[in-house]
Amino acid sequence: MTTLHHNLSLKDEIRDYWSMRSETFDSQPGHEIFSGEERQAWLSLFSRHLGPASAGGGRALDLASGTGVISLLLAELGYGVTGLDLSEAMLARARAKTAGKPIKLYAGDAEDTLEAADSYDVVATRHLVWTLPDPPAAFREWFRVLKPGGRVGIVDADMTNPRPGNGRALRVLAKLARRLSTPKPPAAHAATHEEIVSRVYFSQGCRPEEIARLLAEAGFVDVAIDRDLGAIHRAQGRFMPLYQRLERASQDRFMVSARKPG
Known part of the structure; x- marks a missing residue:
C-alpha cells in the first residue's frame, strides 16, 4: 500500500511538472519538429521499426503523447491514433495541433491505459520510459493492449550516463560550452526535474539494455536496440546552441523496438 501511494504521488508530480512545461514545450528543438x-x-525511424499501417488501416497508441508530435507522425504513416497523457495542459495544446486528423486524445496513465486487450497494432512512446515509476508493469500493460504480432517502439535517452565511445569527452566539452555561453542557458525547473529523476525506476540512468531486458521479461520477442538516430540529431542541432548540441551528443539516445508474438 505504501508503494502505491508513493507512485501515485510521484505521478502527480510528473503530471504537474510537464503541465508547467507545456507552455514552452513546442518552442524547444528536440520536442517540436522544426524542419521537413x-x-x-522521424518518419523513417518509425517506419523502420513499426512499419506503415496496413492497406486496411491500423491502430496506434501514443503514450505520453504530449503536444501531439508523435501522434501526427503515426497518423502520417496511416494509423488511426489514440494519444494518452497525464497532463491536461499538454492535451489542450495537442488537440489544437491535431484537429482534423485521425487522432483521439485522452487523459490517461501509460502504466494502466484502460484500453481493451489485443486492440492496437502499434504502441509508441517518446521520452516516457525514463519517467515511469514501474516499467515492468507498464511493459506488461503494453503487451496486453497490442494485437498478436503488434509492435512497440520506445524512443528515449540515458541522460545520466555518457554514451558509449566518446560520450564522456563530449560531456566535458558541453560543460565548458555551457559556462562560456552568452546569454547563459536557463536553469528553470532544474531542481524539480532532478528531484523527480531521483525517485523513478531509472534513477541511475535509462539504459536501453535494461529496457530490452524488461521487454523480453514481459513476453516481447525480436527486441532490438537502435542507436542510429544521427539524421534526427543533425536536423535538430541546426536549431540548438553549441552547448546543447554537445550535451545531447554526449547522451545515449536510442530506439528500442519489439514484437508481441503471434
Missing part, C-alpha cells in the same frame, strides 16, 4: 528534414528522419 527532421520530420522525414
Whole structure:
C-alpha cells in the first residue's frame, strides 16, 4: 500500500511538472519538429521499426503523447491514433495541433491505459520510459493492449550516463560550452526535474539494455536496440546552441523496438 501511494504521488508530480512545461514545450528543438528534414528522419525511424499501417488501416497508441508530435507522425504513416497523457495542459495544446486528423486524445496513465486487450497494432512512446515509476508493469500493460504480432517502439535517452565511445569527452566539452555561453542557458525547473529523476525506476540512468531486458521479461520477442538516430540529431542541432548540441551528443539516445508474438 505504501508503494502505491508513493507512485501515485510521484505521478502527480510528473503530471504537474510537464503541465508547467507545456507552455514552452513546442518552442524547444528536440520536442517540436522544426524542419521537413527532421520530420522525414522521424518518419523513417518509425517506419523502420513499426512499419506503415496496413492497406486496411491500423491502430496506434501514443503514450505520453504530449503536444501531439508523435501522434501526427503515426497518423502520417496511416494509423488511426489514440494519444494518452497525464497532463491536461499538454492535451489542450495537442488537440489544437491535431484537429482534423485521425487522432483521439485522452487523459490517461501509460502504466494502466484502460484500453481493451489485443486492440492496437502499434504502441509508441517518446521520452516516457525514463519517467515511469514501474516499467515492468507498464511493459506488461503494453503487451496486453497490442494485437498478436503488434509492435512497440520506445524512443528515449540515458541522460545520466555518457554514451558509449566518446560520450564522456563530449560531456566535458558541453560543460565548458555551457559556462562560456552568452546569454547563459536557463536553469528553470532544474531542481524539480532532478528531484523527480531521483525517485523513478531509472534513477541511475535509462539504459536501453535494461529496457530490452524488461521487454523480453514481459513476453516481447525480436527486441532490438537502435542507436542510429544521427539524421534526427543533425536536423535538430541546426536549431540548438553549441552547448546543447554537445550535451545531447554526449547522451545515449536510442530506439528500442519489439514484437508481441503471434
